[in-house]
Structure formats: C-alpha cells, structure tokens
Amino acid sequence: NAGVTQTPKFQVLKTGQSMTLQCAQDMNHEYMSWYRQDPGMGLRLIHYSVGAGITDQGEVPNGYNVSRSTTEDFPLRLLSAAPSQTSVYFCASETGGTQYFGPGTRLLVL
Amino acid sequence: GIQVEQSPPDLILQEGANSTLRCNFSDSVNNLQWFHQNPWGQLINLFYIPSGTKQNGRLSATTVATERYSLLYISSSQTTDSGVYFCAGPTDYGQNFVFGPGTRLSVLP
DSSP states (O other), X not given: OOXXXXXXXXXXXXXXXXXXXXXXXXXXXXXXXXXXXXXXXXXXXXXXXXXXXXXXXXXXXXXXXXXXXXXXXXXXXXXXXXXXGOEEEEEEEEETTEEEEOOOEEEEEO | OOOEEEEOSEEEEETTOOEEEEEEEXXXXXXXXXXXXXXXXXXXXXXXXXXXXXXXXXXXXXXXXXXXXXXXXXXXXXXXXXXXXXEEEEOSSTTOEEEOOOXXXXXEO
C-alpha cells in the first residue's frame, strides 16, 4: 500500500502559468480533499470530493479547479498561477473519520 | 464552522520531560483529530478522538466534548517528537476539518 501519493514534490511557476498537481490513493477511499498550508498556519480546505464524479468547494477554492474521474485520482489544477498561491499543498483521503495525508507539493509562484 | 484554538503556541522541552498540549473549540464536535507534522512536513494522524481517552504508546489524548476541549499528553519526550501538533475539528464542508494554528514542539537532547 503506497497510501496517498503526490507529484511533483516541488514546482516553480511564473505568474500566469497553469499546472496540475497530481494526487492518487490506493486505499479505495471515497473521500478525498485538497488543503493548502501557508507558513506558520494550519491547513485550509480548497476542494473536496465524496466520490468519483462528485466535487465541491471548500474554504478557499478561488483560482483552483478539481475533477474526480476515478476513485484513485484527484488532481488539482491551478488555472493562472499567482504569487498568493505560493504554498504547500496537501492531498488527503478519508475513511472512518480519519484523514490520511500525502507528502505534500511545495509550490513557488514568481 | 467551529473555531479551533491551541496552546501553547511554542514549547521547548528537554528529552525525557512530559508535556500537555491543549485544544479548545468554539462549539460541540462529533469529530476531533490530533495530527503531528514532522520537521520534513509529513502529516501523521495521531488520534481520532471525539470523546473519551485514548492511548498509543507514550502519547495519549482526552477529549471532554461537553466542555469543548481536548488534551494531548506526551510522556518521556524524545527528539523525534519534535514538530508541530495540530488539532482539527469538523467543518461545514462535508467530512473535512478545520485546523488549529498548531503547537510547535522542540525536544532538545
């Protein structure tokens, strides 16, 4: 079991570029989420999904899109990167009230 | 959604010491979790504890839901306990969590 995996580990973008952060889990969890963590802060919810084909917005969804075509994958797309999106991004899956986090993607937008 | 507060914000211990971390939340909860973020950034779930007491080795947690707080106890601390400890409660967004600001723990050898 690889658990929750994320790629890339680190990415540098220029303002206005787009990119996709990948997230995959092999635990057959229906519930998946994306969070961002800014320096010295806890995590804030961006988007989440309760199952394939179903997504919803979290606390800070602006500037991000998601889709969920399979149970395993939950990619996060940055449409037009801005410096305010510099952060560490965590993907998580959930079962039985417990969340399992991926290792994170560190994103720097110049 | 609920508000989550944690104290203290920073804690420095000598190896072998015990500590108590506190989490207060603004409303009653049916789900509360404690996480440890190690110095490399990895988030590990420690306890799912909406009420009562649980123990896992040197760590234990108690949640008193009626009084809206939870405590995380670390006994005989080790340098590998260093990192940030977050508690998290339920949000208005499905089965997700709102995180407190964390307690940064440094255990010195």
